[in-house]
Amino acid sequence: MKNYNNCSVEDLVLDAYFRKWSLGELPTKDTFWEKWLEEYPEKTQLIEDAKSLVIALKVKNTDMFSDEEINDGIQNILVETQHKYPGLKIISFKWLRIAASIAIIFGLSWWMTSKNVLNITNIDTISSIEQKATHTNHGKQSIIFELADGSKITLEPQSELRYGNEFGKEKREVFLTGGAFFDVAKDTQRPFLVYTGKLVTKVVGTSFRIQAYEKDNDISVAVRSGKVTVYRQDRKSKNSKSLSTEIVLIPNQKAVFEKEQELLVKTLVDKPIRLDTIPENASLVFSETKVSDIFSRLEGIYGVKIGFDKNVFNKCTVTASFQTETLYEKLALICEIIQAKYEIVDGEIMIYGKGC
Amino acid sequence: MVNQKVNSNNVDDALLWQAFKRGERSAFETLLQQYYPMLLNYGVRFYRDKEFVKDSVHDLFVEIWNRREHLSDVVSVKSYLLQALRKNIIRESGRLKWFREADEISEKLNFDVEFNIETHFISREIETETLQKLQMELDKLTKRQREAIFLRFTQDLPYEEIASIMAINYRSVINLIHEAIKSIRQNWFLLLLPSFLYFS
Numbered sequence: 001m002k003n004y005n006n007c008s009v010e011d012l013v014l015d016a017y018f019r020k021w022s023l024g025e026l027p028t029k030d031t032f033w034e035k036w037l038e039e040y041p042e043k044t045q046l047i048e049d050a051k052s053l054v055i056a057l058k059v060k061n062t063d064m065f066s067d068e069e070i071n072d073g074i075q076n077i078l079v080e081t082q083h084k085y086p087g088l089k090i091i092s093f094k095w096l097r098i099a100a101s102i103a104i105i106f107g108l109s110w111w112m113t114s115k116n117v118l119n120i121t122n123i124d125t126i127s128s129i130e131q132k133a134t135h136t137n138h139g140k141q142s143i144i145f146e147l148a149d150g151s152k153i154t155l156e157p158q159s160e161l162r163y164g165n166e167f168g169k170e171k172r173e174v175f176l177t178g179g180a181f182f183d184v185a186k187d188t189q190r191p192f193l194v195y196t197g198k199l200v201t202k203v204v205g206t207s208f209r210i211q212a213y214e215k216d217n218d219i220s221v222a223v224r225s226g227k228v229t230v231y232r233q234d235r236k237s238k239n240s241k242s243l244s245t246e247i248v249l250i251p252n253q254k255a256v257f258e259k260e261q262e263l264l265v266k267t268l269v270d271k272p273i274r275l276d277t278i279p280e281n282a283s284l285v286f287s288e289t290k291v292s293d294i295f296s297r298l299e300g301i302y303g304v305k306i307g308f309d310k311n312v313f314n315k316c317t318v319t320a321s322f323q324t325e326t327l328y329e330k331l332a333l334i335c336e337i338i339q340a341k342y343e344i345v346d347g348e349i350m351i352y353g354k355g356c
Numbered sequence: 357m358v359n360q361k362v363n364s365n366n367v368d369d370a371l372l373w374q375a376f377k378r379g380e381r382s383a384f385e386t387l388l389q390q391y392y393p394m395l396l397n398y399g400v401r402f403y404r405d406k407e408f409v410k411d412s413v414h415d416l417f418v419e420i421w422n423r424r425e426h427l428s429d430v431v432s433v434k435s436y437l438l439q440a441l442r443k444n445i446i447r448e449s450g451r452l453k454w455f456r457e458a459d460e461i462s463e464k465l466n467f468d469v470e471f472n473i474e475t476h477f478i479s480r481e482i483e484t485e486t487l488q489k490l491q492m493e494l495d496k497l498t499k500r501q502r503e504a505i506f507l508r509f510t511q512d513l514p515y516e517e518i519a520s521i522m523a524i525n526y527r528s529v530i531n532l533i534h535e536a537i538k539s540i541r542q543n544w545f546l547l548l549l550p551s552f553l554y555f556s
Binding site: 009010013014016019049053054056057058059060061062064065069070073074076077078080081082 | 381384385388389392393396397400401406410413414417418421422471490494505506509510512533534537538540541
């Protein structure tokens, strides 16, 4: 180990090993500096000065660029360089500007003059493995397309879906920004994974809708059919997926991921649909029906669990006729009749009241 | 005093560069993943216009891809890219200046860094007033000193590479950094002395 006894503050600040220690970047096992200080307590002041200087001179990282922007930037470069004639694909002022600047560079480089300018056309498109497909919807209406595995995607406006060329070979992985409805072809061997920021949605074969717009504070995954698993993507602990961060959703349930706090909550979709084959607006008539029967009927129709205290509500009966009302409207009406309230807790409905 | 040891990354870098020059897309992609964010981060320090910096970095990568067969071998990909971007930004901003109104970019290119003093010193209960004085000392650094410090301490580049990026000689880089540290130290620690009597 090098002798630091005659070092000045400047020397220490410039020393890579000392800098690492000051910034807490050395492994905890490495106690060289602590021991050194014990040996030379008179150097405490010097060390402390140098340490402060190291920390003070650390330049703040700019947070001007989001991960999203960085990824998009990289994609743009890849797209622009993968075609023989990029100008034909992306005709814009941006391209003209690039063309102009490339022309200037070429013009100024004397060794480029004779042979090389035309060589641009010889660029081949190699290694298709790395290439990625991107579906972008800049329009005002949703677009529908099918992936190689037969899954159907309805991509909402201002949304983008990306996937690698490897899609479908071993895994089915797609990256979504914005909103989309997925009708996933069943394939138990290869689960279908949707990545949206820090949230991952995993399914085998089902249909569900994801809304992951950048402008929104949360990401939501709403299930239409089948079973869907949603979990947070922790880069550090990929293997130790803790139970609390994984949520299993059944139809009409929805997971909401609050981005800032990184909270993942299970709730119900905004408008639950009938899961039986009966049309949505078929009438539903109850006459002096026990409320517990009504609840279990609704449970059956919407596949949503309704919890209530049987003893409290055993005397309650309801007479009502429903047609176009949503599940929530029906519940509100029933609750008004039996003097109760309902809440959505963890993807289920809970009824509270004093009974009749 | 400084360890000028050979960066082990340089070996991988050299291989990566060779692969890139052969036109391997995966090598190009790795280059992008590795250096694109770093170059943005460097670029905005000259010019706080995000879109301008993004365009500059975009153009740089498109340019090196198109010219890849004619590029020479490089010792350090990182400093090659930093240097190239620096040149492009200076050239481009000169061009913009020529086109735009003079008062819009009245000053020469700056180098803008924010030092990380607050978190550390506040936790040590140093008064705001002292903190402001420290900040003032840091602000007094010239833009060249800031850039040299950034390249040395944030990007961990050796002196020779900093010299070639900034297009100045080796000795000047050492002087820039030493002078910066010395002047800050002399002016600061006089102010700070009482608070520094304990060791955490």
